[in-house]
Structure formats: C-alpha cells, structure tokens
Amino acid sequence: MDQTFAxxxxxxxxxxxxxxxxxxxxLAARGxxxxxxxxxxxxxxxxxxxxxxxxxxxxxxxxxxxxxxxxVARMTxxxxxxxxxxxxxxxxxxxxxxxxxxxxxxxxWREILSVALDGAFILAKAAVPHMxxxxxxxxxALSGISTHVGTANRCHVSxxxxxxxxxxxxxxxxxxxxGITCNSVAPGSVDTVRGASAxxxxxxxxxxxxxxxxxxxxxxxxxxxxxxxxGPDGRYVTGQTLHVNGGVFLT
Numbered sequence: 001m002d003q004t005f006a007x008x009x010x011x012x013x014x015x016x017x018x019x020x021x022x023x024x025x026x027l028a029a030r031g032x033x034x035x036x037x038x039x040x041x042x043x044x045x046x047x048x049x050x051x052x053x054x055x056x057x058x059x060x061x062x063x064x065x066x067x068x069x070x071x072v073a074r075m076t077x078x079x080x081x082x083x084x085x086x087x088x089x090x091x092x093x094x095x096x097x098x099x100x101x102x103x104x105x106x107x108x109w110r111e112i113l114s115v116a117l118d119g120a121f122i123l124a125k126a127a128v129p130h131m132x133x134x135x136x137x138x139x140x141a142l143s144g145i146s147t148h149v150g151t152a153n154r155c156h157v158s159x160x161x162x163x164x165x166x167x168x169x170x171x172x173x174x175x176x177x178x179g180i181t182c183n184s185v186a187p188g189s190v191d192t193v194r195g196a197s198a199x200x201x202x203x204x205x206x207x208x209x210x211x212x213x214x215x216x217x218x219x220x221x222x223x224x225x226x227x228x229x230x231g232p233d234g235r236y237v238t239g240q241t242l243h244v245n246g247g248v249f250l251t
Contacts, residue, residue: 004231006031009083009134011076011127013037013066013119014093016044018192019142022219023090023226024048028057030227033083036061037075039093058083066093066119069126076126086130088230091120091141094160098153109156116160120167128175136179138230141168142222143186143241148249161186165241172239181238183229188245191216212247 010027014020016038025048028034034052036059038045045061052059060082064071079086094116099108120141131137146154147161165184172182189211225244228234243251 003031004227005088008032008087009035009079009085010088010090010230011035011037011062011079011086011123012090012092013123014039015048015090016041019187019190019219019222020090020092021048022223023092024059025052026220026223026227027088027230028052028059029055031057032088033058035059035075035079035082035086037066037093038063039065066091066123067114069122072119072122072126076123076130080130085134086127087134087137089123089127089131089137089139090226090230091116091123091139091164093119094142094157096154096157099156100153101155104156112156113160113163116157117163117167120164124167124171128178128180131180132178137181138234139168139171139175139180139182140226140229141165141182141184142226143184145186145188145243145245145249148186148243168241169239176238181229181235183234183238184241185222185225185229186241186243186245186249187217187222188243188248189216190222191218210248211245215246217244217246 005027010032012020012024015024015036024034024036036045036048049059049061062075064075095112141164143161143165147158168182168184222244225242
C-alpha cells in the first residue's frame with residue numbers, strides 16, 4: 001500500500017469502532033502515526049492500537065472525553081510527545097439519539113452538542129498550535145445527512161452537525177494563512193453496527209427516501225473521503241462539505 005501519509009501524525013476521535021476505527025486503520029496503513037481516541041472503551045481503543053502496531057505502523061491510544069478541555073489538552077500533548085506534533089485531526093466523535101422534540105430536555109440537548117460541536121472546537125483549539133508548528137495540516141469533521149434533509153427526533157444531532165459544518169467553514173478562512181485546511185464529510189446511511197444510544201433502527205426520514213444507488217455506504221467509502229481531504233490531493237479544498245450518500249441528498 002502507498003505511504004501517502006509517511007511522516008504525518010493523525011489524531012482520530014471516536015476511533016474505537018465503525019467509521020472512526022476504519023479511518024484510523026486507513027491512515028496508519030498509509031504511513032501515518034495515529035493517536036486512537038475513545039471516550040471510555042479502553043478495550044476497543046487498545047484493539048485498534050494493537051492492530052496498527054502489529055501491522056508495522058505506529059499508534060498510541062488516548063482515552064479522553066472531547067468535551068473536557070483538560071482531557072483534550074493532555075491528549076494533544078501526549079500526541080506531540082510521542083510523535084513530534086500533529087498534522088491531521090479527524091473530529092469523528094459524536095453521540096446519536098432519537099428523542100421527540102417535545103420530550104427532549106435541555107440536559108440531553110447540551111450533552112449531544114457538547115461532543116460533536118463543543119468537542120470539535122475544543123480539539124481544534126488544542127491541536128492547531130501543534131499543526132502550525134508543523135507548517136500546516138488538515139482538519140476533517142464528520143457531519144451527516146440528517147442535518148441537510150431534516151430528520152424527526154434528532155433535532156439536537158442535526159443542530160450539532162450543522163454547527164460543526166459552520167465551524168469548519170469559519171476555521172477554513174481563519175486558518176488558511178497557516179496552511180491548514182478545514183472540511184466536513186457528511187455520510188448518508190452507512191453499514192455499521194449501531195450502538196444502543198443511537199436509538200435502534202435508522203430514522204425513517206432517511207430510510208423512506210430510498211437510496212438511488214441501492215445500498216448503504218461501506219465504512220471504507222467514508223474513510224476514503226476523509227483520506228482525500230486530509231491528503232496531498234486535497235490541499236486546495238477547504239471550507240467544503242463532501243457528501244457521501246449514494247444520491248439521497250444532492251447539493
């Protein structure tokens with residue numbers, strides 16, 4: 001496999017399973033040293049780290065709640081100590097819930113936004129100085145289709161992802177002078193194992209529309225989009241949202 005990311009250091013949040021895991025493995029297979037982040041599942045994080053290291057790559061694990069500035073600062077400092085800095089940040093951590101608006105409390109609203117949106121802000125604040133020290137880099141945030149098509153029972157998730165895309169657009173302008181690109185990837189339905197907190201089956205708003213290409217995305221198709229935006233071929237792309245949804249939503 002190619003070594004596109006040889007000499008680069010990538011930090012991937014929510015990397016213990018599903019899309020985040022695949023992104024971490026993909027970047028490592030192409031030469032990047034990877035910081036594998038998870039919130040609390042040490043076993044899942046350790047498994048990804050072991051898989052990377054056993055394949056000849058370099059990885060360390062870092063348990064950190066991305067909504068905790070002190071924990072994130074410790075994580076980015078550990079990345080710099082282990083690998084010399086940070087070049088790529090993938091903000092993948094997020095919570096998915098399905099709760100009707102009229103039943104949703106402010107605590108749940110804030111919990112969802114604290115991870116996907118606040119977490120991306122906190123992580124960028126901690127990582128960007130390290131990226132500037134390396135001469136630039138790339139931030140890629142994982143958004144989603146629900147914020148674009150409107151989805152019942154997920155107004156907090158949709159709001160967090162809409163804010164996340166807005167954050168990437170603003171940072172794209174502010175960080176461009178430092179050679180840092182900032183983009184979002186918005187997956188549609190992806191063939192993953194849904195956690196209990198996701199609320200069971202995918203929202204009907206998405207499934208009832210039908211997918212023109214007739215199938216869900218694979219996790220490798222999502223990681224390929226991230227790889228493009230983080231890699232040398234994507235250096236002139238910034239402030240964009242790359243939709244990977246099989247034709248469900250057309251920009």
